[in-house]
Amino acid sequence: MTTPETDHHHQPPMIGRREDHSPGDEPIEDSGHWIRNANMGLALSVLLTAAAFLLAGSDVIYGPAVPVALAVLAIAQMGVHLVFFLHITTGPDNTNNVLALAFGVMVVFLIVFGSIWIMNHLSENMMPMPVGQMMQMQP
Amino acid sequence: MTDTGLPASVEAVRRVREDPHRLGHRSHGPSEPVAGAGHGDTGPASKRIIVGYGFWIYLLSDIVLFSCFFAAFAVQRSATAGGPSIEQIVDIGRVAIETAVLLLSSYTCMLSFAASNARNVMRTQIFLAATGLLGLIFIIIEFQEFAVLAAEGITPQRSGTLTSFFGLVGLHGLHVSAGLLWLLTMMAQIQVKGFRPEITHRLICFNLFWHALDIVWIGVFTIVYLMGAGL
Numbered sequence: 001m002t003t004p005e006t007d008h009h010h011q012p013p014m015i016g017r018r019e020d021h022s023p024g025d026e027p028i029e030d031s032g033h034w035i036r037n038a039n040m041g042l043a044l045s046v047l048l049t050a051a052a053f054l055l056a057g058s059d060v061i062y063g064p065a066v067p068v069a070l071a072v073l074a075i076a077q078m079g080v081h082l083v084f085f086l087h088i089t090t091g092p093d094n095t096n097n098v099l100a101l102a103f104g105v106m107v108v109f110l111i112v113f114g115s116i117w118i119m120n121h122l123s124e125n126m127m128p129m130p131v132g133q134m135m136q137m138q139p
Numbered sequence: 140m141t142d143t144g145l146p147a148s149v150e151a152v153r154r155v156r157e158d159p160h161r162l163g164h165r166s167h168g169p170s171e172p173v174a175g176a177g178h179g180d181t182g183p184a185s186k187r188i189i190v191g192y193g194f195w196i197y198l199l200s201d202i203v204l205f206s207c208f209f210a211a212f213a214v215q216r217s218a219t220a221g222g223p224s225i226e227q228i229v230d231i232g233r234v235a236i237e238t239a240v241l242l243l244s245s246y247t248c249m250l251s252f253a254a255s256n257a258r259n260v261m262r263t264q265i266f267l268a269a270t271g272l273l274g275l276i277f278i279i280i281e282f283q284e285f286a287v288l289a290a291e292g293i294t295p296q297r298s299g300t301l302t303s304f305f306g307l308v309g310l311h312g313l314h315v316s317a318g319l320l321w322l323l324t325m326m327a328q329i330q331v332k333g334f335r336p337e338i339t340h341r342l343i344c345f346n347l348f349w350h351a352l353d354i355v356w357i358g359v360f361t362i363v364y365l366m367g368a369g370l
Contacts (some may be wrong), residue, residue: 024344
């Protein structure tokens with residue numbers, strides 16, 4: 001049922017072979033480690049998620065630092081997902097995937113922080129509106 | 140440097156000799172064409188790589204779409220218009236269950252793809268079914284959350300905060316629902332057609348989609364539920 005195209009993973013790795021690999025697929029030198037990767041990804045994710053939920057509900061660390069800690073944990077967990085589940089690595093066979101990701105992250109950054117920046121300025125320059133008048137505007 | 144010549148100019152002279160009119164016909168890269176790397180006569184990369192890469196581009200654009208909803212939520216977060224704020228409508232226990240369920244489904248999804256790489260129909264189907272079941276539980280819990288809120292009169296049209304809240308969480312729920320439909324069709328296709336190349340390619344895409352949904356959920360539970368709840 002298999003064709004040569006799907007079999008490229010079962011070929012012995014060639015020295016200097018520089019074929020890309022698709023995101024979500026395993027690089028040739030790494031194939032056969034699917035389940036190990038899944039287990040490591042799950043273990044790290046559980047650890048980071050549990051840490052986030054525990055931190056959010058407690059005062060173990062300095063209160064105003066909690067959002068920063070949550071952001072760090074979230075970014076770390078996204079990294080864990082990218083590496084262990086999506087197999088985005090720093091290998092030369094992955095350059096295209098990483099570049100596309102970098103561009104995506106840049107666009108996301110521009111949209112989110114640009115919106116927050118602009119809308120904060122807009123809201124600072126708005127005329128203050130009394131609460132009573134605001135209630136009247138509701139449907 | 141040990142050689143006495145000027146390496147840059149030597150290189151330039153060699154280039155001019157080999158390609159006097161700068162037509163770029165000089166060979167480059169490995170002398171042997173690398174199969175599937177787009178060199179020489181071998182053509183573009185194999186379909187497995189192209190399909191996965193194309194879907195990766197789509198996923199990134201989908202994440203850009205989500206980022207717009209995140210931006211709207213960040214802007215509208217305090218626009219409660221006298222209505223309930225996020226911290227009043229969040230139930231952390233329910234969110235913890237949702238998170239656990241979605242993370243586990245990502246894990247079983249990966250196990251199913253490991254099984255399909257080992258060409259094991261039985262295990263692939265079992266793990267895909269487990270993934271689908273966990274996804275379904277996630278959707279039901281989320282739907283129940285929305286129903287409870289709606290029963291209290293907390294609906295998207297109440298305030299800007301709630302519009303952006305329901306928009307963001309609902310968009311993610313919609314993606315999970317679409318993913319569930321896709322999962323069912325994939326199970327049927329594996330059963331009927333087996334692991335043909337195009338089915339494997341679709342499985343790669345489905346895996347990417349499901350893991351990306353989990354990545355988006357990390358953002359949702361961190362920014363909307365944990366930070367928004369102001370705990």
